[in-house]
Amino acid sequence: MSFRVRSSKFRHVYGQTAKKEQCYDNIRVSKSSWDSTFCAVNPKFLAIIVECGGGGGFIVIPLKQTGRQAPDAPIVGGHKGPVLDIAWDPFNDNVIASSSEDCVVKVWQLHDYGLTRTMTEPVVDLVHHQRRVGLVLWHPSASNVLLSAGSDNLIVIWNVGTGEAMVVIDTVPDQICKDKKIRVLDPRTGEIEEEATSHEGSKGSRAIFMKNGLVFTTGFSKMSERQYSLRAPGHLNDPIVMTELDTSNGVMFPLYDPDTNLVYLCGKGDSVIRYFEITPEPPFVHYINTFQTSDPQRAIGMMPKRGCDVQACEITRFYRVNNNGFVAVHPFVVPRKSELFQEDLYPDTVGDTPAITAEEWMEGSDADPILISLKDGPVFSTPRKELKKVVKKSNVLDKKRTASQMKTAAPEAADGESAGLSEEAVIVKHDDKIQKLEARLAANGESAAGGGAAPAGPARLEVPAATDQLGPDEV
Template identity: 50%
Template sequence: MSRKVVRTSKFRHVFGQALKADQCYDDIRISQMTWDSNFCSVNPKFVAMIVDASGGGAFMVLPLSKTGRIDMSYPTVCGHTGPVLDIEFCPHNDNIIASGSEDCSVMIWEIPDSGLTTSLTDPVVKLDGHSKRVGILSWHPTAHNVLMSAGCDNVVILWNVARGEAVVRIDSVHTDMIYSACWNRDGSRILTSCKDKTMRVLDPRKGTVLIEKEKPHEGSRPIRAVFVADGKILSTGFSRMSERQVALWDPVSVNNLLDLDVEITLVRCLPHPHGQLTFTSPSQGDSSIRYFEVTDEAPYVHYLSMYSSKESQKGMGYMPKRGLEVNKCEIARFYKLHERKCEPIVMTVPRKSDLFQEDLYPDTVGPEPSAEADEWFQGKDAPPILISLKDGFATTTKAKEFKVHKSLLKTTTASAGSQQDNSGEVQSLRKEVKDLKAALEELTKRVSELESKN
């Protein structure tokens, strides 16, 4: 009598749980735009959500601790003249966020440590280069101040944010709308999927196609693709018979390693930072998150389980691993957008021990960049700088984050003069000079009084 061997996995019993109502963010007018993006970005300090706004586009940025009902008058970031389509926090500075809009522009914003007290209308840098709406943004994973944007003009632009300039413009590769664009682990490659039913791996600095695969999925509906463990490619799409598919690809030969026909309602994949886990985020109107484990041996992709809820989602944010609660064996945290609220969903591996679980938390990507923008554009590739989560994120990275924050402010304000009106900065300097003059007059008067007494 043969006995079935059960595959061992530390992620087998991962389970998802929504946080209680008082830990959600309520009464938020989430954007009703039908554009297909996450509509949410999150890091260890803030959660940002695209919201409805009259007369332009806006998004809200809340400190993670500001849960409960959000007042209708809470300040927003509202400098765009058209609806905001995508937002993403910088991985190297938790106070910096980029936004792309229907007004064809990309804007970079600085959020104060304590959150917004008044609405932001003036960006740190405004990046103009697209001729149609900008729907995809992605910061470089290891190079400081490098941002990728993709628009409905079928163009991918790589920006040096510190200088406010477009360094690489990839405008002759994609013949139709770009559905997805992402970096690999060290940012030496870009992976795109397009309405022309082609998946491409690009050299980002040269703008050339290294590998391409036509019709990775036969169906006519949108294809999404991401890099996962060991540089493999995971794509999602539909068969000719409109059956939903997940496929794993060899990035060198683009041979299909696996076709996994599963009943999923997804538009994108969210790879776990260490590659073992991949989560499928549902499209707008669906409600389930499914998760898979990617291994080195056939059949490569193993379906684990699913988190499901009654309410459909409008968008989804994904917390970087450095922002998770390691003492609770939390391996992922999603921020699910509903019509009027944002609901955190925690994915946990059940463990009885209170000790740090090293197998769940190998060293992970920290906020320190491996290269500056100029170095990267000149050809430098460097792996991400890893940090340990054993003693907690805050104690490990606070000094580094402040350093990165200061350097970004210095370079962006110096280079943004040609991009925006500097009247606010001039007024601030004039006020400082006026205050210094007043202080000097007061000191002079005081010295005179003391001299007269003597």
């Protein structure tokens, strides 16, 4: 009787923990119960959703800025409610999207050195959802195409360059990720092409596309056992693999590396990372190993392949945030003795150049991502021109537009009090001044009508400096 060991160059992949001085500490990670990874990383920055007063925000740390972070470190804090999800633009390492309980999606652009003060002005506000927005996701090959999904059961596909919703999908009858269904949709029409039951448990599920159109899902059984499955397109109702893992109650996030065909399962509240290799032969989903850590994870982010250290044979890297705000860095490595570039470990990978534009995608074009070689080491996004702040057409009664124009027209208020106020406070203040002026004008008119002494010349109204520059539409 013979025993045959499966041949795979990834059988011996192992995780490591970087030294403490190479990690990050003192992060006020969000305490929200929303099912999100709360962390996003790219070759330049680490972003983590944090607790903050007066709304919601997230911290952005340049990767080289390791160690203990200042307790008053600046954040990206323009949302009026807790931030629920964040995602880096795959083609510009300085651009990130965020979604929030305030129903708004915002897109931000940062400098290479990160934040020097709290940022509150996004490049664009994307407004359409009527309830909280829990998911944002960039298109993998088209520039400026962003998807958002909210608790209003809507999926919106945006053109970030114009700030407009290109597609609004309202064909999903229940809350996305929580209705026990898996659906394949046409992203331009919203038509449901295939629908099946994903997992029978009521807790959150996740699904990702893999090579050759295969779909990998995670979820819960009726008995609240955590499961994963592998399904083929056209046969979603009949899983190729359906396996139960454990009885933990944390949602599992499948993180996928298409170059190696490895799937990493990271559960919220878990202290382990399980990883599997997907192959064409049974059992199709091959368990490789479990990376054990000493504390549960509150947030986790996965480095894109173009940010990995090829000289160390690193095939991926995780950033795990625990409940105490410590961010541990975990490189996953294939043991090799040679120091030469390992071509079999690093096939050409997804690069930082979009294959098509948002307009071309909307017109019906599809394109695979443009691939690059990692032979020369990590690849940072090619420097691009700064994004211009998107100004959308709006009604003259739109308060946001009015506040923005007031801020531009009157950078310094005459009495020195308005400069530091929020836009809403400035609006209220100017309305109050206008009402007082109207009252004085009405009083002067009544005096003239009542036979009082007429003024020597025409009445002159003293208009405050902050309002005398306003156009007729604003007044």
